[in-house]
Amino acid sequence: MRETGGDQIAEAVASCVAALRPAVDRDWTEVKAGRLEWNCHETAVHVADxxxxxxxxxxxxxxxxxxxxELKLDDGTDNSGLLHVVETTGALLAATVRTTSRAIRAFHPYPFRSADRVGFAAMGIAEVLLHTHDMAEGLGVPYRPSDELAESVLTLLFPHVQPGPTPWETLLWATGRGELPGRAPVTEWRWRNNLVIPAERLDLVGIRPAEARDLRLGGDGGFEWIEGGPYEGTREAAGFLLKAYEGGVLRPEFGVFALVRREDGRAVGGLGFHSAPDEEGRVEIGYDLTESARGNGYATEALRALADWALARDDVTSLFATVEPANIPSLAVVSRAGFTKVSEDGEGLAFELRGR
Incomplete structure (x- = not known):
């Protein structure tokens, strides 16, 4: 798949500069940036910062x-100089994203205290697009970024937001900057980077809607897979995630995770939830491994990590898994992870793990 990265950051910054350059002779300190409390000068500095x-x-x-x-401008920097600072800081982020391994995660406070290079690229693009809109609105100049950029921000940072008629209008609505027919105005919002749950040898890396779409269409989802991957179960689960996203009911922390081997950064399988917990706190899980990864204890390790994370939450009381009676390896996995058999019917054996 085409990963959101340095090229898209550069495109977003170029669209910002092109939109605002015709207004550089204005006093940006005297013009409020759209619906923000900041003026246009403060907003541009914020983008660069x-x-x-x-x-x-x-x-x-x-x-x-x-x-x-903290970023500080030299005294006397005019608007043209300020746009040059935005261009330069955008180039620095683009270069950093291009040269950073996908496995690296660094601090960002919301919501899980980290982001990877794709997340940082998407956040940078979001800052540029949205605040350019604010400044352009205040200055009375036209601005509309490409729908491809807006869609990348939505599918990477707003997995909880149902897609709307067009990506740009949906992004404006989702950030309290516009209206969409049939949807209530947004007064508070946050974007959401993907969740990563560490296990002993693996990282459970949350799959985002953009990646799920690529997996469902036969791609790699942006992951480097071992031979034979991804297995069909992971592709099917990605399709369920995508359907929930398109229906506006996805809770991304209860989505699907790629099992990424820490020693080499390669994905060996998939694991995740069938949906968010029900009213009683029950939630069903499923998992698979590529054939070449089986027999190494990866599935048990991943399931234990996911179970520990889920059962530590207030909204989860128990996990369920359904296994076909003939699937001896999978039966061993749920047993080693602490699940106990609770029922048997035509669909298979049902196993449960309850919280303490």
């Missing part, structure tokens, strides 16, 4: 907080 902060966190592998520095 975010771009370089994201680059610094990713390059510096920050784990607990932002790298402690």
């Amino acid at each position: 975010d771009l370089v902060a994201y680059a610094a966190n990713l390059a510096g592998r920050a784990q607990d907080a932002y790298v402690p520095f």
